[in-house]
Structure formats: structure tokens, C-alpha cells
Amino acid sequence: MMNKWMKLGAALGLGGAILAPATARADRYYIGESTDFTGNGCQNDDLNEITASLRNSLDADSWWSGSRYVNLQAWPHDLVESCSSSTYGAGLDSTYGDTRQLTVYAGHGNAGALQWGFKRNGMCDVDFASSGNTAVTGVVRLGQMSGAGTVAAMWLTSCTLKRDRLASKANFQWVRQQFGYHNSPSIGDNTPSEFYVGVWPASNKDSWLDHMEDKPGLWTGDNSPIVVSYGATSAEASSTHNGACLKRQILAPRPGGPSCGNGPPLFFYTSTLRDNGTSSGCN
Amino acid sequence: MQTFKSFCFCVVATLTACGQVSEDKPASGAPSQSDASESGVKAASYGAFEVSWSKASAAQLAARAHTVARVLLGRDLPSEPFVASVPSTIPNNLGFRTSEADTGEALDFRYFAEVDDLRVSNPTLDSDITTPKDVGRDGARQIFERAFDTLAQAGLVDKSEYDLSTARTSTTTTASGSSVSEDETIVTNSYDFLARRTINGIPFSNAGVRIRVHRGGRLTAIRLGGAQVASLRSESTVPSVRTLGTTGGRLDLKESPTGAGFVFEGTPDISRLAARFKKEFPAAAADRSGIEYMLPLSASLGGANKAVVEPLFVVSYSTKTGEMASRRRYLGYSIRDLQARPVDLSDKAKPEATGDVRQ
Numbered sequence: 001m002m003n004k005w006m007k008l009g010a011a012l013g014l015g016g017a018i019l020a021p022a023t024a025r026a027d028r029y030y031i032g033e034s035t036d037f038t039g040n041g042c043q044n045d046d047l048n049e050i051t052a053s054l055r056n057s058l059d060a061d062s063w064w065s066g067s068r069y070v071n072l073q074a075w076p077h078d079l080v081e082s083c084s085s086s087t088y089g090a091g092l093d094s095t096y097g098d099t100r101q102l103t104v105y106a107g108h109g110n111a112g113a114l115q116w117g118f119k120r121n122g123m124c125d126v127d128f129a130s131s132g133n134t135a136v137t138g139v140v141r142l143g144q145m146s147g148a149g150t151v152a153a154m155w156l157t158s159c160t161l162k163r164d165r166l167a168s169k170a171n172f173q174w175v176r177q178q179f180g181y182h183n184s185p186s187i188g189d190n191t192p193s194e195f196y197v198g199v200w201p202a203s204n205k206d207s208w209l210d211h212m213e214d215k216p217g218l219w220t221g222d223n224s225p226i227v228v229s230y231g232a233t234s235a236e237a238s239s240t241h242n243g244a245c246l247k248r249q250i251l252a253p254r255p256g257g258p259s260c261g262n263g264p265p266l267f268f269y270t271s272t273l274r275d276n277g278t279s280s281g282c283n
Numbered sequence: 284m285q286t287f288k289s290f291c292f293c294v295v296a297t298l299t300a301c302g303q304v305s306e307d308k309p310a311s312g313a314p315s316q317s318d319a320s321e322s323g324v325k326a327a328s329y330g331a332f333e334v335s336w337s338k339a340s341a342a343q344l345a346a347r348a349h350t351v352a353r354v355l356l357g358r359d360l361p362s363e364p365f366v367a368s369v370p371s372t373i374p375n376n377l378g379f380r381t382s383e384a385d386t387g388e389a390l391d392f393r394y395f396a397e398v399d400d401l402r403v404s405n406p407t408l409d410s411d412i413t414t415p416k417d418v419g420r421d422g423a424r425q426i427f428e429r430a431f432d433t434l435a436q437a438g439l440v441d442k443s444e445y446d447l448s449t450a451r452t453s454t455t456t457t458a459s460g461s462s463v464s465e466d467e468t469i470v471t472n473s474y475d476f477l478a479r480r481t482i483n484g485i486p487f488s489n490a491g492v493r494i495r496v497h498r499g500g501r502l503t504a505i506r507l508g509g510a511q512v513a514s515l516r517s518e519s520t521v522p523s524v525r526t527l528g529t530t531g532g533r534l535d536l537k538e539s540p541t542g543a544g545f546v547f548e549g550t551p552d553i554s555r556l557a558a559r560f561k562k563e564f565p566a567a568a569a570d571r572s573g574i575e576y577m578l579p580l581s582a583s584l585g586g587a588n589k590a591v592v593e594p595l596f597v598v599s600y601s602t603k604t605g606e607m608a609s610r611r612r613y614l615g616y617s618i619r620d621l622q623a624r625p626v627d628l629s630d631k632a633k634p635e636a637t638g639d640v641r642q
Contacts, residue, residue, distance in 0.1 A: 036634035045602050045609040048581075048630035052638075070638030108607045115607040117634075125607065158601055158608040163458065171462065184570070184601035186611035188580060188630055194376060201380035201391050206406055209455070210393070210504075215580065217336070217398025217509055219491030221451050221477040222570070222599055222611060234459060242410045264462060272457045272472065281568035281601045281608035 029066030034107035034117030041119030053193035080138030083260035089138030098147025109157030112169020143174035144257030155180035159282035174257035182224035184279040188215035331593035333542035334510040404504035414499040423474035423496040450478040487576040513542040549618035
């Protein structure tokens with residue numbers, strides 16, 4: 001029997017996806033961020049800090065709270081699937097990254113891959129599909145297996161959602177939406193916060209595309225933001241794509257995900273790309 | 284690790300994308316050339332300009348939003364919903380939506396007051412991929428140019444500040460498919476046009492107009508605003524206000540700096556700077572480069588509302604370290620002093636950032 005929130009979800013075209021009204025504060029986000037990439041075993045360019053103001057904006061709404069780990073406190077293992085260390089690596093996602101509805105990582109990356117700034121237990125990177133050496137590169141399986149709590153994932157990194165690599169990489173995540181980039185983006189200190197604030201009156205998708213292309217006051221047209229949405233049917237994927245709104249409702253985790261060690265069952269996806277080109281550094 | 288010149292108020296140079304300004308070719312309409320430089324390429328006169336941002340008043344913003352909405356929808360609209368939606372004290376980040384009852388179709392508005400950046404979109408049309416008609420890129424460009432003219436006639440943009448022939452075109456596309464089929468459907472939602480303000484033919488990345496044309500030919504979004512440039516304009520030559528360099532004399536910049544701006548001699552020969560970048564940043568993968576005006580990203584918001592911006596040879600790039608690509612960075616090389624260290628135009632790195640402590 002449908003409860004009133006499921007009825008509301010049905011009315012909005014989101015099926016039974018709505019878990020609850022966005023009212024009661026609870027630990028609903030996990031944020032990891034790396035800005036220090038010098039001399040910590042995971043070399044790359046140091047970065048500006050872009051999730052502090054995002055967290056403040058989330059916390060300003062009464063239904064959000066959560067954790068934000070930065071630099072030495074940010075561990076790649078937090079996103080690595082924990083159901084099988086031999087298959088995925090020494091994961092902690094059932095304690096951290098896959099226990100919250102919104103999972104965010106800010107740092108460097110590539111297609112279906114993320115890089116942290118501090119090496120921990122030999123690991124700097126994770127991959128969204130597979131790894132030839134899980135001690136060095138862990139494997140991510142959000143929204144499924146152990147944890148299975150992530151509904152939406154935000155990748156503030158280079159190329160992680162490169163469109164022509166979605167099928168072989170990012171689509172292994174069993175979430176309802178992923179937000180990211182098709183190329184190497186420049187992201188302002190407050191831009192992720194502006195995306196979240198913009199999710200009213202806009203949808204997640206529209207706000208992401210409009211706010212993440214260029215920061216306010218800048219007209220480079222360099223960034224290529226992309227949103228991918230999923231569902232058990234094409235209609236569900238499309239409804240989530242055009243209707244989901246982090247500020248209005250909290251969606252339930254995507255049901256029917258694969259069990260440990262298995263690949264995903266049938267799913268449908270819809271992605272929208274504001275295509276200002278890709279970057280030569282994207283694989 | 285490469286160190287950068289710390290930012291002072293002067294900014295920049297750059298390149299444009301889409302091959303409109305290549306590393307081998309100065310921007311069209313580039314400054315006049317005068318004496319010969321060391322390399323044998325003639326030096327040119329450039330302007331460094333004072334720029335500022337002015338926050339719109341509530342009445343100004345309501346009127347601007349009303350006008351943009353009329354252009355977007357192509358029909359007359361009542362002004363009352365816009366007046367009612369704009370508070371008397373405008374926050375830095377203001378958003379509102381007009382109802383279908385008020386404007387026929389719901390429209391989303393976002394205004395960033397500190398940088399005078401107004402964005403208006405039609406969310407329903409933006410998401411539409413079912414309209415069978417597709418006007419195509421060329422058709423969309425004509426619609427974009429007509430919309431730009433309409434904005435100019437309404438006094439929202441100054442046509443003389445733009446060169447639409449250099450406007451960049453991109454697309455917004457939607458792909459749909461399933462895990463069991465390799466068949467993927469990709470539909471063009473819109474053709475997107477970006478016109479940056481130009482100063483003597485050189486693009487300025489802190490002011491511009493962005494217009495999206497839906498596949499069916501209607502406008503789905505307009506974004507406009509940014510910094511204002513302190514200048515004098517003339518069809519004939521005008522004397523410089525302040526002159527750097529050794530030649531002095533009259534200059535023939537069509538747009539001359541006023542206020543704290545000044546004129547200087549620089550090189551339009553950016554091949555040396557491009558080669559220098561490649562040598563100094565061998566791991567960098569440059570996406571575009573060229574001469575442009577661009578304020579450091581960390582200076583675009585917040586702080587003082589005035590700055591002096593100087594054209595630089597700007598490189599937009601990411602660094603490849605192993606298999607990982609860095610987020611985008613911007614670096615500006617002086618065209619006035621070829622030996623100067625480059626200016627890091629990227630957002631300021633904060634390696635000392637901290638967050639929660641694990642329990």
C-alpha cells in the first residue's frame with residue numbers, strides 16, 4: 001500500500017521513490033575533499049577548497065547534516081566497496097561513503113576514477129569499474145552491496161563522468177543520479193554551494209548544468225557539466241532526471257541492485273551534457 | 284613545483300577556444316602595431332582597463348528581468364510579477380520563478396548581484412527533447428543573432444562591444460539507453476552561443492551574453508551581465524590617458540582606457556609564449572590559449588568591486604599526472620614583459636584546508 005509520500009512521488013512521476021519529506025535533520029551527506037596534493041604520496045596540483053560552503057548551505061536546510069572529511073582525514077577507502085576485499089579492496093563504504101543519501105568527492109580524477117591527495121595504506125585512487133590491483137586502486141560500488149545508501153553522487157573532479165565512458169565506468173554505480181564533468185573543470189570556491197542553492201526553483205539537473213558551466217561573473221564556456229539519471233524503466237530515469245530536487249524531497253535508495261561480486265541487472269539511463277568539449281587529459 | 288607570480292590587481296591575457304584565436308594568430312581587431320620588438324615582430328599598443336561591477340537596484344533588476352523574459356518568450360508580459368518577485372534589498376544570490384499564470388510559461392531567474400550576472404531560463408523547454416523539428420546549428424545561429432539584436436534594441440547590451448562572428452557555439456544534448464543495448468539515442472536539446480565582450484577585438488571573459496536556442500527554434504535561456512569597462516570610444520584615434528613604454532605618442536585604439544587604465548606596448552607574437560608554456564609545464568594538456576582579458580578567478584567575487592585588467596596570453600589547461608587529470612587551471616603570461624613570471628589566474632589553492640576529525 002502506498003503511503004502519502006509514495007503517492008506524492010507517483011504524482012511527480014518519481015514512482016515510489018520518495019522516502020520522506022525533507023524535514024527531519026539526519027546524517028544524510030558524506031563529503032570528502034582533497035586540496036593538498038604535494039608531498040603526500042599522491043602527486044598532482046594543489047586545489048582550491050570548494051565544499052566548505054556547500055556544507056554550510058546543506059546545513060542551512062534543516063533536514064541535512066553529515067560528515068565532511070578533508071585532506072589527511074579524507075580516505076579513498078571510504079568509497080571503496082567493503083563486501084569483498086579481494087574483489088574491491090579494503091573498503092569502508094558501509095561505514096562512510098555508501099551510508100548517506102548524498103555522496104560528494106572533490107579532488108582530481110579521470111573517466112570513472114578519483115584521486116585523493118594523501119596516500120593511505122598504499123591507496124591514492126579508486127576506479128568505478130574494476131582494478132588490476134585493489135591494494136593500490138580500490139573499486140567503488142555505491143548504492144549496492146554493503147552500505148547501499150547513496151542516492152545521488154557528486155563528483156567535483158576531472159572527467160569522471162566523461163560521456164563516452166559512462167557505460168564502462170560510472171554506470172556501475174547503483175544510484176539515482178550522478179553529477180559530474182565530461183572534461184577538466186575549473187570550479188569556484190562557492191560554485192557547488194551555488195548549485196545546491198539553485199535547486200530551487202530549478203531541478204537538480206538544470207541547476208547543475210547552469211551553475212557548474214561557469215562561476216558567476218565569468219564567461220569562459222570551458223566546463224562541460226553532465227548529469228546522469230537512472231531507473232528501472234526509461235520513464236523512471238527520465239522522471240528522476242527532470243524532476244529530482246535535493247531541496248524538495250529525499251529519494252529512497254535505488255532498489256534491486258546487484259549483490260556482492262555481481263554485475264548490475266537491467267537498468268535505463270538518461271544523461272544531459274552541456275558540451276563545451278572534452279579535455280585532452282581525459283582518457 | 285612551478286611557482287607563480289602573486290596576483291596584484293593587474294590581470295591578464297588569454298586565448299579563445301574553438302580555434303577562433305589560435306596560438307599563431309593574434310585576436311582579430313587586435314591593437315595597432317608600432318615599433319619593432321626584439322623578435323622582429325612589430326610591437327603593438329594595448330590597453331589595460333579599469334573594470335567594475337555595479338549592483339542593480341530592485342527597480343533596475345525587475346525591469347531587466349521583465350525585458351529579458353519578454354525577449355525569451357517573444358511576447359509582451361505584465362511587469363507586476365517581476366516587481367513583486369524582486370525584494371527591495373537584493374541578496375547576492377537571488378532566485379525566483381514566475382508562474383505560468385503570470386508569464387504563460389514558468390521562468391526561472393537567478394541574479395548574482397556582486398558581479399551583476401542575470402540568468403533567465405525556461406525549464407520546461409530546456410528539458411524538451413521530443414520536438415521533432417530541429418533548426419540545426421546554422422538556423423539556431425540566426426535566431427541567436429536576432430535575439431542579440433533585440434537585447435541591444437532594449438538597451439541591455441551594447442552591440443559595439445561584441446563581435447558575434449567570434450561567438451562560440453556548443454550544444455546541450457540528452458542521451459538515453461539501457462544496460463542491455465548498445466543502441467543509445469542522443470538528441471540535441473539546444474544550441475548554445477557564448478559571446479564575450481571584446482575590447483579592441485580582444486575577448487574579455489568577465490562580461491558576456493549566453494543564449495540557448497532550443498532545437499525547435501525558441502529561446503530557452505539568456506544570461507547576461509558582468510563587469511563594466513571604463514573607456515572612451517572613438518572611430519578615430521585618441522590620445523592615451525597614461526602611456527607606458529618608450530614610444531609614447533598617439534595611439535589608435537578604438538577603445539581607450541580611462542580611470543586607472545593605461546596603454547602599453549606589447550607583443551602580438553605569442554608563439555614564444557606558447558613555446559615557453561610548453562617548456563615550463565611539460566605535463567600540461569592545454570585545451571585552448573590566446574590573448575584575452577581575464578580577471579583572476581579568486582578576484583571575481585567578494586573583494587573590491589574594481590580592478591585593472593591587462594591583456595595576457597592565457598592558457599587553459601589541466602595537468603596529467605600518471606592516469607589522473609587535474610582540475611582546470613588558468614595561467615597568464617605578460618605580453619608586456621616577456622620575462623615576467625606567469626600569473627596564476629586559477630582559484631587560489633588551499634592545501635591547508637581542514638574538515639571534520641574522525642572519531
